[in-house]
Amino acid sequence: xxxxxxxxxxxxxxxxxxxxxxxxxxxxxxxxxxxxxxxxxxxxxxxxxxxxxxxxxxxxxxxxxxxxxxxxxxxxxxxxxxxxxxxxxxxxxxxxxxxxxxxxxxxxxxxxxxxxxxxxxxxxxxxxxxxxxxxxxxxxxxxxxxxxxxxxxxxxxxxxxxxxxxxxxxxxxxxxxxxxxxxxxxxxxxxxxxxxxxxxxxxxxxxxxxxxxxxxxxxxxxxxxxxxxxxxxxxxxxxxxxxxxxxxxxxxxxxxxxxxxxxxxxxxxxxxxxxxxxxxxxxxxxxxxxxxxxxx
Amino acid sequence: xxxxxxxxxxxxxxxxxxxxxxxxxxxxxxxxxxxxxxxxxxxxxxxxxxxxxxxxxxxxxxxxxxxxxxxxxxxxxxxxxxxxxxxxxxxxxxxxxxxxxxxxxxxxxxxxxxxxxxxxxxxxxxxxxxxxxxxxxxxxxxxxxxxxxxxxxxxxxxxxxxxxxxxxxxxxxxxxxxxxxxxxxxxxxxxxxxxxxxxxxxxxxxxxxxxxxxxxxxxxxxxxxxxxxxxxxxxxxxxxxxxxxxxxxxxxxxxxxxxxxxxxxxxxxxxxxxxxxxxxxxxxxxxxxxxxxxxxxxxxxxxxxxxxxxxxxxxxxxxxxxxxxxxxxxxxxxxxxxxxxxxxxxxx
Numbered sequence: 001x002x003x004x005x006x007x008x009x010x011x012x013x014x015x016x017x018x019x020x021x022x023x024x025x026x027x028x029x030x031x032x033x034x035x036x037x038x039x040x041x042x043x044x045x046x047x048x049x050x051x052x053x054x055x056x057x058x059x060x061x062x063x064x065x066x067x068x069x070x071x072x073x074x075x076x077x078x079x080x081x082x083x084x085x086x087x088x089x090x091x092x093x094x095x096x097x098x099x100x101x102x103x104x105x106x107x108x109x110x111x112x113x114x115x116x117x118x119x120x121x122x123x124x125x126x127x128x129x130x131x132x133x134x135x136x137x138x139x140x141x142x143x144x145x146x147x148x149x150x151x152x153x154x155x156x157x158x159x160x161x162x163x164x165x166x167x168x169x170x171x172x173x174x175x176x177x178x179x180x181x182x183x184x185x186x187x188x189x190x191x192x193x194x195x196x197x198x199x200x201x202x203x204x205x206x207x208x209x210x211x212x213x214x215x216x217x218x219x220x221x222x223x224x225x226x227x228x229x230x231x232x233x234x235x236x237x238x239x240x241x242x243x244x245x246x247x248x249x250x251x252x253x254x255x256x257x258x259x260x261x262x263x264x265x266x267x268x269x270x271x272x273x274x275x276x277x278x279x280x281x282x283x284x285x286x287x288x289x290x291x292x293x294x295x296x
Numbered sequence: 297x298x299x300x301x302x303x304x305x306x307x308x309x310x311x312x313x314x315x316x317x318x319x320x321x322x323x324x325x326x327x328x329x330x331x332x333x334x335x336x337x338x339x340x341x342x343x344x345x346x347x348x349x350x351x352x353x354x355x356x357x358x359x360x361x362x363x364x365x366x367x368x369x370x371x372x373x374x375x376x377x378x379x380x381x382x383x384x385x386x387x388x389x390x391x392x393x394x395x396x397x398x399x400x401x402x403x404x405x406x407x408x409x410x411x412x413x414x415x416x417x418x419x420x421x422x423x424x425x426x427x428x429x430x431x432x433x434x435x436x437x438x439x440x441x442x443x444x445x446x447x448x449x450x451x452x453x454x455x456x457x458x459x460x461x462x463x464x465x466x467x468x469x470x471x472x473x474x475x476x477x478x479x480x481x482x483x484x485x486x487x488x489x490x491x492x493x494x495x496x497x498x499x500x501x502x503x504x505x506x507x508x509x510x511x512x513x514x515x516x517x518x519x520x521x522x523x524x525x526x527x528x529x530x531x532x533x534x535x536x537x538x539x540x541x542x543x544x545x546x547x548x549x550x551x552x553x554x555x556x557x558x559x560x561x562x563x564x565x566x567x568x569x570x571x572x573x574x575x576x577x578x579x580x581x582x583x584x585x586x587x588x589x590x591x592x593x594x595x596x597x598x599x600x601x602x603x604x605x606x607x608x609x610x611x612x613x614x615x616x617x618x619x620x621x622x623x624x625x626x627x628x629x630x631x632x633x634x635x636x637x638x639x640x641x642x643x644x
Contacts, residue, residue: 195413
């Protein structure tokens with residue numbers, strides 16, 4: 001009967017040795033290669049420092065103008081432009097300007113890295129079922145594993161600072177852009193692809209002339225999701241030394257400062273909403289050709 | 297064979313997990329249904345042999361599921377056959393390398409699709425220029441060349457519209473212009489007009505016939521519509537369950553249906569309008585009565601005979617020479633439907 005009451009588990013000693021072996025080997029790996037990796041990421045670190053300084057150092061009116069014009073370029077809506085400028089003005093008025101700029105800096109860099117790696121990976125996944133079968137579970141892990149768990153090895157390897165923070169953000173934020181690029185390309189109408197084949201298009205002509213343009217709305221939804229998820233990681237990234245709006249939130253949590261937490265939290269929300277609305281509007285404009293009665 | 301532009305020889309297509317193995321059963325003479333029930337494979341095409349002459353319109357007709365769309369896709373190898381040969385201009389399409397095949401598709405055979413297959417994110421002029429841009433023709437030249445075809449199919453003024461802004465008929469004009477713009481000698485039309493409503497369809501048929509008088513392309517036209525087949529086709533092949541059951545010119549198919557299936561198929565057509573006097577005339581160089589040319593439809597011929605008050609008339613060739621005789625009696629009996637049990641000449 002004992003067999004049914006107790007789960008047949010590994011002995012305590014063996015389990016301890018097992019964990020120890022993993023810890024030990026990773027530790028020696030990080031001792032051996034930690035510095036090489038740090039050097040490898042150094043240009044990225046320098047760039048991030050430069051970019052953050054640029055945003056914080058620039059006069060605030062210029063930043064407001066740049067934000068306003070980006071909103072206009074993306075959404076072509078005066079309402080959104082006005083709304084985003086007002087939001088940033090309020091953020092600045094309540095003393096959160098510098099942290100907001102730092103957050104914008106890391107979000108932008110993380111988003112560009114995710115796009116730069118994610119779109120080609122998504123294209124590759126769409127081309128090959130085998131790649132899709134391998135990458136999909138990896139993306140599942142990246143999205144569901146608790147962030148703290150992958151913070152451990154990242155910090156062991158690279159210490160705390162901007163680069164490990166960036167890596168943590170990217171691990172969490174990259175899956176949507178990869179998934180939606182893959183999905184967008186796979187959803188392109190078979191008939192259009194057949195027509196493209198029938199006229200003798202090669203792989204590149206088919207990809208750039210038909211698949212990518214028709215997948216753009218989906219790809220753009222992926223970019224939108226990636227930005228949103230990067231913003232969601234701001235607080236966790238601040239735990240390993242990334243500056244930004246997450247730092248005061250963390251302070252507020254540990255000291256029970258309600259107002260501080262609320263203000264900075266709402267600032268993150270405001271940035272998220274602005275990004276979301278602008279990128280969604282842009283995505284809609286990309287699909288203008290689908291409307292039957294556009295320019296007459 | 298020098299007299300055929302496209303020749304399809306012993307073509308088989310089996311869909312399923314192991315077509316090569318299933319082919320053994322097919323060669324042993326298994327029926328389509330048995331192959332599906334016992335082996336889980338679908339017999340798409342069985343032993344197709346068609347010779348398509350240059351500069352003619354070859355119609356391939358059949359009901360849905362007869363394999364006609366599968367067949368046309370073998371000509372430019374959008375579908376790989378299980379067995380057989382497709383020869384175009386003495387070259388085996390199935391032996392082509394992927395580069396050779398791309399070249400063939402770019403320059404030799406263009407295609408028009410049932411549901412248009414237009415690129416929704418490109419304007420009309422960009423769609424028409426698509427084949428040319430694939431060929432690497434410069435922007436300036438390709439938009440000039442496509443403009444010509446846009447004008448020719450009657451879409452001038454709509455160049456900057458997107459496909460979604462056009463009606464079905466207009467979209468298919470874009471599809472037709474796109475196929476013509478590459479100057480390919482072969483035009484493959486897969487139920488090109490089937491998705492259009494009847495009036496627009498007749499319209500498009502007229503456009504196609506007009507263009508053909510001028511361009512003399514080799515056209516392979518797939519349809520399930522008998523009236524369309526009779527109107528457009530110089531030659532018609534009728535497909536059923538993946539097999540050709542009769543081919544010939546429209547007149548011979550109507551006069552001598554190969555089996556009950558085809559007889560049933562053609563029973564509702566207006567025979568007086570489709571049949572021409574050449575199909576029923578008796579050879580004679582001394583016939584008298586009202587003169588009519590070979591291609592006069594029977595209903596017009598009858599009218600002429602009645603108007604002249606004669607029992608028979610003279611059939612003349614295009615240059616006016618009397619070559620045959622047509623009698624009122626023959627004309628009327630040809631207009632009656634062939635009986636089901638009639639022992640007429642059979643195909644094969």
